[in-house]
Amino acid sequence: MSLNPDASRLIDLVEKQTGYRVTLGTTEGLATDAQMISASASHPAHLIDISTRSLAVADYVTAVQCVMLLTMWSHPRGVPQFEPIEERVDQAVREAAQSPRLAKYPKEAAAKTANSLVTGLLLQLRSTPSELIAMEYIRRECPSLHRQQSDTVNAVLRRNSQGLKPEVKEFAPAEILEKSLLLSAVVALLWGQISGSTAAMLPYKSIGLDTKAEELLADFRAVPGELGERSQAVVDAWAEKLQLLGLYLWTFRPK
Amino acid sequence: MNSDSLTFNFPISDFDISKLPIDPAVLKQDPEMLREAISDYYLGEFRGMGGDAWVTITDGVVNVAWVPVSGIDGLEEHGIALLKRGDYALGIPLLKSVLARALGNPDVLLNLGMALSDQGKTGEAIDLLERLVALEPHNVRGWNALGVAHSRNKAPEAAEEALRRSLQLDPADGYAHRNLASILMRSAPREGLEHYRLAAELLPDDQNSQFGYGLALLKSGDSDSADPVLKRSIEMAPLTEIAEMARTARREIAQKSMRSAGGSAPRPDAIMYCLSAIQLFAASPELRKAVTFEIALLGRGGLDINSTDQKYSLKSLPGKFSGLQLVSYMYVGMKELDPGSDPGIDLSGEYEQARQISPEQ
Incomplete structure (x- = not known):
């Protein structure tokens, strides 16, 4: 190999x-x-x-x-499993489907889209802290991968910024879209600090998310611990700020 | 700017915005954001190389000025290094600027010509490479690159002529053999195969040459010889697009030989293996996932489905198995777990017949 x-x-x-x-x-x-x-x-x-x-x-x-x-x-309690709580997620999906931007579509399409947006946001909440941990870890420990890191992170940031397209604003409920863009902004902010690039944050500055992104990144920095414990704690800290607490629980699979 | 500075400019529309960390559609709606992002891109690149840089964008033209820490000596090396790591957005304008100062620099002509050719700007590439071979008629790499550029420009005759010239100058140039082979495979496949054979021999560590030779053998009908060559090309670097194409070719070979051994009708041995898998998973559903997963893992290294030898064993199931037996078990497991899944081999006829005769169905 x-x-x-x-x-x-x-x-x-x-x-x-x-x-x-x-x-x-x-x-x-x-x-x-x-x-x-x-x-x-x-x-x-x-x-x-x-x-x-x-x-x-x-x-x-x-x-x-x-x-x-x-x-x-690395989590001392086992392998963490992020498990959405079905009935609460269903409730959040119902509320999202009734938001003004989705309510104008046929009920079935609105429900399907709302489901995809809510579950997508939870997935983003779960994965962003470990994505940031990996980004910093590789920058620090793997110098030979810096070039590939730049290419990959730039591609991720490009994909993330698609949330700013006008057609997305047409249908995505404002509250969900803002939370998703905010999580994307944290990735852009950290990458800007690592790489020295200011371009990554431009889309998020243009919609005034830079200060909130700095707050979330400060939470990421403030959480003590390493790897697994840190990742879980950051997810919970952000979930509290984004009012997503209660939509999921953690269980631990034995190693 | 003083004499130790380097300046270049180009229309903003020439900039490859897919290099930027922002979706192109978002950038196109916001010209100010586009300007800032392009400026940041060049400032970042030059920061990495040291010195001071200025980027302005006026009337749709990007103007870049750079004063390197150590003067402009060594710019040629900088530019070539950028191209080698795929950074065309900076490497190409930098080398064009160097070329404007030193018109006949052979290294710049070669590297800039190859980069433009890679970018699909074949007309410009051919101009530069023709200048190079006119200056240095014995430049093997120049003729080789010119052949590739002509081929990309859909001029196979000119390409063949340039590549043959390259081989006249150096008959042991594996890259020229490989490039000529890829052209000849369309017009003269037997000669193409011979050039691929030589390329594979001269460049034993070049995945492209090994894959090309394997594929040429396959096209010539010699799948027995093709398979080990394709296998070797995968082992050289398994996570590349070439390896992916080689895997597809090997799957086709395996499927074809399995079918040719039993004609086009469903194979009775595979039907029986599918049947026994259906019965096993019905009696012990907890085994379905574990057995399927383990075979899928084992299959990543390639299972020999055309030998009846029972040479494989599993942790999740006692006994010895043939490759076809394991693939049949995996097929049934995957279809039972997710009917829409693609097991990578077509045993649908065998599976269907097994289902019809199975008492479990």
Whole structure:
């Protein structure tokens, strides 16, 4: 396997710290750069599938997934599982479907869109802190991946900024859209600090989200602990600010 | 600007905005944001190289000025290094600026020509590369790059001529063999195959050459020889687009040989394996996921489905299995878990027949 040495080192670290093998593969049709299945008793290996679209940055994508595995598996209580609470999420979906921007569409379409937006926001809440942890970790520990990191993060930021297109504002409830853009703004802000680029934050400054993004990033910095505990604590701190507490709970799978 | 500064300008529409961390549609609605983002891009690039930079954008033209810390000596190396790491947005204008000062610099002509060719600006690339080979008629890489640019410009005859010239100058140039082979595979496949063979021999660590040779063997009908070459090309770097294409080609070979062994009708052995998987998973549903997952993992390294040898074992199921048996189990498991899934091999006929005769259905 001719992976970049930093990516290979992270794979070794995951295997050593978790006791499970890491298996790499490729897959088509993903909206993201990769999908990952963490090992369990019935799946005796960590599975990382890289999107065929992202093969040019496969080393960096692999490294990110490895840091996410290290994050998940470092929690002292077990492997954290973020579990949306069905009835509360359903309630949030119903409310979103009745918002002025969605209420003008047929009920079924509005409900489907509301569901996708609410669950998407929860996913973003869950994944953004570990994404930031991975971004900083790789910047610090993997110098040979800096170029691929720039390319990948820029592509992520491009995708995130699609939320600013006028057609999105047409249908996405204002409250959900703002929370989603705010989480994207935190990623842009941290990347700006790491890379020295000011361009990443331009879209979010233009809609006045820079101060709120700085507050969320300050929370990220203030939370003590390493990897897993830190990631969970940041999710909870942000959920409180974004009024998303109560929509999910944490359970822990034995390692 | 003093003599130690470098300046260049270009229309804003020439800038590749997909380089920026903002969606192009969002940028197009906000010209001020676009200007700031382009300015930030160049300032960031020059900051990394040291010195002071100024970027202004007026009347749709981007003007860049840079005073490097160590003067403009070494700009050529800077520009070439940028192109090698794929940074065309800065590398191309930088080298164009160098070329304006030193018209006949062969290294700049070659690297700029190749970069423009990569960017699809083949007319401009051909002009530069023709200047290069006129200046240096024995420049092997120049002829090679010119051949590639002609090929991209859809001029196969001119491409062939340039590549043959390159090979006359250096018959051991693997890249020229590889590039010529890819052109000849359309017009003279036997000669193309021979050039791919030589490229694979001369460039044993070049994934492109190994894959090209494997594919050429496959096209020539020699799938037995093609398969190990394709396998080797995957092993060289498994997470690349070339490896992905090689995997697809190998799946086709496996499927074809499996079918040719039993004709186009469903294979009785695979029907029986599917049937036994249906019965196993019905009796022990907890095994379905574990067995399917384990075979899928094992299959990532490639399962030999055309041998009847029972050479595989699983942790989740006792016994020894043949490749076809495992693939049949995986097919059934995946279809039972998610009927819309794609197991990567077509055993639909066998699965359907097994379902019809299974008492569990």
